[in-house]
Amino acid sequence: MTDSNxxxxxxxxxxxxxxxxxxxxxxxxxxxxxxxxxxxxxKKRYLLDMFxxxxxxxxHVGHPEGYTATDIVARYARMRDEDVLHxxxxxxxxxxxEQYAIETGTHPSVxxxxxxxxxxxxxxxxxxxxxxxxxxxxxxxxxVRWTQWIFLLLFKRGLAYQDEIPVNWCPALxxxxxxxxxxxxxxxxxxxxxxxxxxxxxxxxxxxxxxRLAEDLSEVDWPHGTLTMQRExxxxxEGAEIEFSVDGRPDDRFSVFTTRxxxxxxxxxxxxxxxxxxxxxxxxxxxxxxxxxxxAQAQSKxxxxxxxxxxxxxxxxxxxxxxxxxxxxxxPVWVGDYVIGSYGTGAVMGVPGHDARDFEFAKAFKLAIVxxxxxxxxxxxxxxxxxxxxxxxxxxxxxxxxxxxDCSRAIVKxxxxxxxGRGKITYKLRDWVFSRQRYWGEPIPIYFPVELPEGGDPQxxxxxxxxxxxxxxxxxxxxxxxxxxxxxxxxxxxxAGPLARSLEWRFFQKDGQWYARETNTMPxxxxxxxxxxxxxxxxxxxxxxxxxxxxxxxxxxxYVGGAEHAVLHLLYARFWHKVxxxxxxxxDLEPFKKLVHQGMILGTSYRFYRSVDGQALPxxxxxxxxxxxLPAFKGAMPKWTPVFRTDTGEPVQECxxxxxxxxxxxxxxxxxxxxxxxxxxxxxxxxxxGNVVNPDDIVKAHGAxxxxxxxxxxxxxxxxxxxxxxxxxxxVRFRDRAYAVCTRATNDAIDPETERLLHRTIKKVxxxxxxxxxxxxxxxxxxxxxxxxxxxxxxxxxxxxxxLLLAPFAPHVAEEIWKELGHPESLALAPWPSFDxxxxxxxxxxxxxxxxxxxRGQVLLARTASEEDARxxxxxxxxxxxxxxxxxxxxxxYVPARIVNFVVG
RNA sequence: GCCGAAGUGGCGGAAUGGCAAACGCGGCGGAUUCAAAAUCCGCUGUCCUCACGGGCUUGUGGGUUCGACUCCCACCUUCGGUACCA
Numbered sequence: 001m002t003d004s005n006x007x008x009x010x011x012x013x014x015x016x017x018x019x020x021x022x023x024x025x026x027x028x029x030x031x032x033x034x035x036x037x038x039x040x041x042x043k044k045r046y047l048l049d050m051f052x053x054x055x056x057x058x059x060h061v062g063h064p065e066g067y068t069a070t071d072i073v074a075r076y077a078r079m080r081d082e083d084v085l086h087x088x089x090x091x092x093x094x095x096x097x098e099q100y101a102i103e104t105g106t107h108p109s110v111x112x113x114x115x116x117x118x119x120x121x122x123x124x125x126x127x128x129x130x131x132x133x134x135x136x137x138x139x140x141x142x143x144v145r146w147t148q149w150i151f152l153l154l155f156k157r158g159l160a161y162q163d164e165i166p167v168n169w170c171p172a173l174x175x176x177x178x179x180x181x182x183x184x185x186x187x188x189x190x191x192x193x194x195x196x197x198x199x200x201x202x203x204x205x206x207x208x209x210x211x212r213l214a215e216d217l218s219e220v221d222w223p224h225g226t227l228t229m230q231r232e233x234x235x236x237x238e239g240a241e242i243e244f245s246v247d248g249r250p251d252d253r254f255s256v257f258t259t260r261x262x263x264x265x266x267x268x269x270x271x272x273x274x275x276x277x278x279x280x281x282x283x284x285x286x287x288x289x290x291x292x293x294x295x296a297q298a299q300s301k302x303x304x305x306x307x308x309x310x311x312x313x314x315x316x317x318x319x320x321x322x323x324x325x326x327x328x329x330x331x332p333v334w335v336g337d338y339v340i341g342s343y344g345t346g347a348v349m350g351v352p353g354h355d356a357r358d359f360e361f362a363k364a365f366k367l368a369i370v371x372x373x374x375x376x377x378x379x380x381x382x383x384x385x386x387x388x389x390x391x392x393x394x395x396x397x398x399x400x401x402x403x404x405x406d407c408s409r410a411i412v413k414x415x416x417x418x419x420x421g422r423g424k425i426t427y428k429l430r431d432w433v434f435s436r437q438r439y440w441g442e443p444i445p446i447y448f449p450v451e452l453p454e455g456g457d458p459q460x461x462x463x464x465x466x467x468x469x470x471x472x473x474x475x476x477x478x479x480x481x482x483x484x485x486x487x488x489x490x491x492x493x494x495x496a497g498p499l500a501r502s503l504e505w506r507f508f509q510k511d512g513q514w515y516a517r518e519t520n521t522m523p524x525x526x527x528x529x530x531x532x533x534x535x536x537x538x539x540x541x542x543x544x545x546x547x548x549x550x551x552x553x554x555x556x557x558x559y560v561g562g563a564e565h566a567v568l569h570l571l572y573a574r575f576w577h578k579v580x581x582x583x584x585x586x587x588d589l590e591p592f593k594k595l596v597h598q599g600m601i602l603g604t605s606y607r608f609y610r611s612v613d614g615q616a617l618p619x620x621x622x623x624x625x626x627x628x629x630l631p632a633f634k635g636a637m638p639k640w641t642p643v644f645r646t647d648t649g650e651p652v653q654e655c656x657x658x659x660x661x662x663x664x665x666x667x668x669x670x671x672x673x674x675x676x677x678x679x680x681x682x683x684x685x686x687x688x689x690g691n692v693v694n695p696d697d698i699v700k701a702h703g704a705x706x707x708x709x710x711x712x713x714x715x716x717x718x719x720x721x722x723x724x725x726x727x728x729x730x731x732v733r734f735r736d737r738a739y740a741v742c743t744r745a746t747n748d749a750i751d752p753e754t755e756r757l758l759h760r761t762i763k764k765v766x767x768x769x770x771x772x773x774x775x776x777x778x779x780x781x782x783x784x785x786x787x788x789x790x791x792x793x794x795x796x797x798x799x800x801x802x803x804l805l806l807a808p809f810a811p812h813v814a815e816e817i818w819k820e821l822g823h824p825e826s827l828a829l830a831p832w833p834s835f836d837x838x839x840x841x842x843x844x845x846x847x848x849x850x851x852x853x854x855x856r857g858q859v860l861l862a863r864t865a866s867e868e869d870a871r872x873x874x875x876x877x878x879x880x881x882x883x884x885x886x887x888x889x890x891x892x893x894y895v896p897a898r899i900v901n902f903v904v905g
Numbered sequence: 906g907c908c909g910a911a912g913u914g915g916c917g918g919a920a921u922g923g924c925a926a927a928c929g930c931g932g933c934g935g936a937u938u939c940a941a942a943a944u945c946c947g948c949u950g951u952c953c954u955c956a957c958g959g960g961c962u963u964g965u966g967g968g969u970u971c972g973a974c975u976c977c978c979a980c981c982u983u984c985g986g987u988a989c990c991a
Contacts (some may be wrong), residue, residue, distance in 0.1 A: 225909040232908070235990065271991095313989080338989045348991045355987055390932085483965050558929055563985075599910095600985090649920090664931060667916075713920055713929070718909085720984070726951075727917060731930040733944095740944090776919070779928035786928095789945090848924040855924050876947060893971050899923040903971045 015739040017703025019294050021812040025127055033828050034078075034129040036085040038552040046553045047074045048532055049591075050569075051089045053524075054115035055096060059122040061686070061693045061723060063710070066560040066598040068601030068708045069717050071128045071771060073558060075808035076769045078129075079832035085553045087535040088123065088130040090116050090137040095523050098440040101489040103145045108440040108489070112139055126704045128809050129790060129828070134538045138442075138527025143534060146481035146544035147526055148445040152473050153583055155446070164198040165433055167495075171195070175491035176437045183904050189338025200468060201494050202444060202520060203436040206575045210427045212572055222595040223718075226566040233567050239410045241345065242421040244270060246282050247321040247330050254278050254322075257426055260354065261415075262407035265396040266372035269350035270322050271315060271334045274298035275341035275535060282333065284319030291316055291335055298337045313338055313361045325420035326411075327397075336361065344426050349784050354387065359386035373404060432572065434523060437497035439489050441521030443481045445474040450507065450514040458507040458514055466516045482519075497521065498848065511629050528569055529576040532556055532591060544585075555588045557679025563597040564816060570595070596772060599720040601711070603691025605656040606669050606678035612638055612651060616671070619679035622646040623654075656681070658690050659725055682722035705729050705810035712774035712809060734782050735813050740808060741788045742817040745799035757787055758798050759839035763884045765805045766835070774809070781805060796821065801833045849874045850901040852882040859900065867894045874900045 028034060038044065047070045052063060073087040097108040097115075116137060123130070136143055154160040168177040170190035182194050205745050206213075214234045217227050239259035246252040258271060272279055274295045283291045294316045315336030322333050331350075338357055341349050352362035352369040366756060371380055377392040390404035399407050415421030443482040449467045456462030474481055484505035486498065494500045499519035506517050518751030530544070537549035570592070577591045610636060623643040624630060630649035659679055662669045669678045686690045698707045709731035714721045750758070761784040768777035784802060788794050800821055807827050809812035818827040841863065849857040857877035861870055871892055874880060880902075886902035894900050 223909095228908065229986070232987080237990075239991080257991080260991080336989095338991095340990065343990045345991095351991090355991070356915080357991075360989090426990080557953085713917085719918095721917075724917065724930075727930050729931095730917095737944095775917095776928080779919075782928055846924095850924080850972075858924080891971055892932075893923090895923060899921080899972080901971055 010085040015706065015736055015813065015814070015816070016814070018700075018811065020816050021125075021704050022126065024812045024815045025124060027815075027826065028129070028828065029124075029132075031826070032133070033826060034084075034131050035133060036083065036087070038083050042081065042083050044085070044553060045077045045572065045644055046085045046556045047077070048086075048535075048556045048559045049088065050559070050565060051091050051528070051531060052119060053091045053094055054112065054119045056100070056111070056115055058115075058118050059695050061695050061707075062601045062685075064126055064695060064707060065601055065711050065717070066562070067123070067126070069596070069598060070558065070560050070809055071708075072712070072769060072774060072808040074129050075811060075828065076832065079804070079807070079827075081831070083135055084129055085535065087134040087538075088128070089135055089531055089535065090119065090139075091136040091528050091531075092139040093441050093527055095438070095440070098438060101440070105487070105489075108487065109139060112137075125699055126695070126707065129811070134540050135427075136531065136534055138531065141480050141482060142541070143527070144442045144482075145524070147442050148474075148475060148479050148481060149544060150530060150580070151442075151522070151526075152445055152578060153247040153475065154204060154457045155471075155473055157579065157583070159208065159579060160434065161203055161205065162200055162471065162561060163203050165201045165203070166196045167199045167201070168194045168195045169199065169495055173491065174493045176248055176495060181809070197495075199432050199437075201588075204434045204575075206572070207429055209575050209578050210236065210429050211428075212578055213571060214576075216578075216589050218278075219590045220595065221593060223597060225569035226563070226570070226595065226597070229566050230571060232547070233429060233571065237426050237428070239424060239426065240408070240421055241424040242349065242414070243325060243416060244322040244349075246278070246333070247323055249282060250319075252278060254347050255345045255421075256347045256349045257424065258349055260351065260408065261411045261421070262393060262399075262402070262404050263351040263354045263372050264326060264411050265399070266350045266351040266353045267324060267331055267368045268352060268368040268370055269332045269334055271336040271339050271348050271350055271361070272318070273339040273346040274335055274337050274339035276335075276346045279318065279335055282318055282320040284436055286316060287319035291318055294335055297313055311637055313357070313364050315361065315365065324416060325418070330841040332367070334365070335798065341731065342430060344844055353383055355385055356386045356388060359383075370395060376541070377401065379782065386604045404793065405798045431573075435520035436523050436527075437491070437495055438521050439483065439486065439498045441523065442526055443483055443499070444518040444522060445479060445481045446471045447474065448472065448518070450516050452514055458516070459503045461503065464507070464514065464516065471518075474516070476900045488673050525569060525572050529573045530580075532573075533586070535578075550586060554586065554666065555590065557594060559592040559595045560598060562600070566597065568780065591700055597717070597718060599642070599718050600684070601714075602682040602720060602722045603685035603689060603693065604659055604685065604722050604724050605681050605689050605691045606659070606662050606671070607681045608655050608671060608674070608676055608678045609643075609655065610655055612636075616655075616674040616676050617652060618677040620677060621652070623652065625649075629664070634754060638894070656689055656691070687725075693725065698728070702728055702732050703735075703812070707814050709735065709778060712777045715775055717772050717774065731778075734778075734785065735810055736788055737783075737811055738785045738802065739817060741794055742803055742821045743787055745794040745796040748793045748795050750795040750797050754787065754795060754798055756839050756842070757784060758801055759835040762801065762805065762833045762835040763837075763840045766832070769808065778809060781809075803827065804830060804833050839853070845897050847897065848899055849877055849880050850879060852903060853901065856880045856883050863897050865896065867892075870894045870900055874902070
């Protein structure tokens, strides 16, 4: 019974990650092991992480997840003798640094570069094999220069233009707010009133690329869900534009957009968006007061609030009537905020019989409902709800009897012939609002002529009229246009942004004429739109990237990043790429060949409850969010937000304990001090939950290799996974065991069993790395390590191969093992182990013998055993016989190397 | 509502038509130790049974199949995204 460890020599001393890891990191850095270079004839891989915003709170355990995945592939590819480009940089413009600057008066770049230094230190500490010589930040002058250069390219190609767009202007804060910063028409910070006001903005004409952005998705290997989301966001919709005129006002016409032209004869009303330009002029005097009131109310709501109230339809009649383009009948014109001004034409035809929203609207305001599409071609008395499916036209005069698609075509044709409509394609996608009224962003490289009184000096405050209608591009030779060094970063009272206050920067003279610079800056998206191109050639001073560098590395072979960027970042970057393609600067239609989203890492906490008097209650208590239907609670309501016990109706407080406050007693998580049962909850990490994990702490306690191994071992890369610190123990033991086992290797020849397992391990790990199945790759290496651990003597060949397999996952310990095994050089470029397919399959395999689908025994069979041999051998098994006695075999199933099944009766 | 992902031991997960629960955490028992930690070995889905052994089990209910975690239909739950897009 007690045999195995007597023969195992003691390990040569414990593995000290704190000493080993920094030593190898220094080694790689000094020798520039991971510097990317192209060799002719070699395969290349461009492995890209979505670069981080260097926030003040430092690296989060979520970051290393995707970064470890690409790093494993990068290190693996180098060992396969491929050329690897694996860069890292910083998406460094952004609001937090600007807000910090407003509070402290320090320039945002100071804080930004401090944060970058922290992130860089933390990433280096994790041993990622980036080519740090290509590091860049979007805030670097040399980077901004080319971001501005691309903007000018867009401008010169007519893809950047100015427009008046309603924004959330907060006079008290003196700034424009994003939608999410506005709650109930007031600012999230400070609760000041916010008004919707039109403001001059730079727009990018992304809609010009809508079709190509949708179509070229067929070129890429992306997650199915992301492709769907992009297609839906672009939202191509084929339909018709139909013209209505206003009764008694022959010059006032408007168009509606519809995908169901076939229902045109079912129109009983039309609805205009509150911001529709015709609303003001067609409203009758009798209705003016209520319409004005309604429009004002709609304007005070943010887009979000307006959309949030979807339950009940609101609207008011304008008093005007529209003339139906085919029937000539008069239908009432209403204003309703369920119609969106910016989509289609900002007007819809109301077909309550066949559109759910129109149906609700008609019900609410008692408007007529007419059936024009029937499932069976017969007319029906009343409609209980809108019939939105295809069918056969009824009540539609000459179009009766036509099927929906034919009817649509016939009606559009008819409208075209009388000049009242035409087929049209509309997109949900809108042009991209590209300017921000902020300081900490790339200045837009545009200036405008200025009209001044004779001898006036605008730098000294002379009143200037800026001709925004005459934008002029800055000369390329003058790029980058740098930000002025302000001492005060507050927004001020001018919606034009803080740059407008810097008069010496804003106004300048050229050939005796005064000009004014654009004071808007670019959004944070700008820098991330093309960083994958700058990584190709980051030091190039004469162009953004050279054609040679592009040909060397593009396209990106694997792009890993969070699903939160599934739509906007990826769409914007693809848009720029296509513009660059049209201008001849890039050669691929799509920049990112394969895309993977790493799943979010959740934090773990343990829930329990407290009663009003502070008594702790178990976490599996049955509670409800609302007291409705529960026994009434007599006492005073607490100050905190309660939930309610379903048994007594008593309000209780939800509380959360940390992992270290919990111990397991017969499977139940029990609170150590309170002694009550808790319930494990996995949730987004947040300070308030106390479930945030800091990578620095993990590296300090267990080392970078273990953080990498744990994050990869937790589960599939794409899955959402809860972090549980106690589980790290498993990979810590694995790392230490791998080190101990490998460093006691001897020169003994490898035994056949170990050899077969080794080849199977190599095969599985290789396949899993290629397929990004890192969790199963690690478990395969664990199995092999455990096998070696049980051997009286570990063959050196097995130890060396294990070190090589482990290297992409846990590079530091692998290097250390390699060194201890007598190799003076790093294994970072050593050849990846190969396997002999013959050794990965067994000649004899034990397979299950089933009777009527139930396993009744095992039989050892040759891989290639014949059906007759299998049948004979299976019938010999003692444990099978009782189930066969007195039965007849109705069917015999044999799948070689898999299963034997007797169907008996 | 719609779109997407997912529901498997006490926990993280494995197996995508062929022996469910690999690997790991935790737990139990043992070896080692003066003792502990670390390490090593064994057991560990659940129910019935002294045992041998057997039944049941992949969210629920149906179906296809010799055979279903896996495929099909319906439903429930959770998470993520999105939203009056005409």
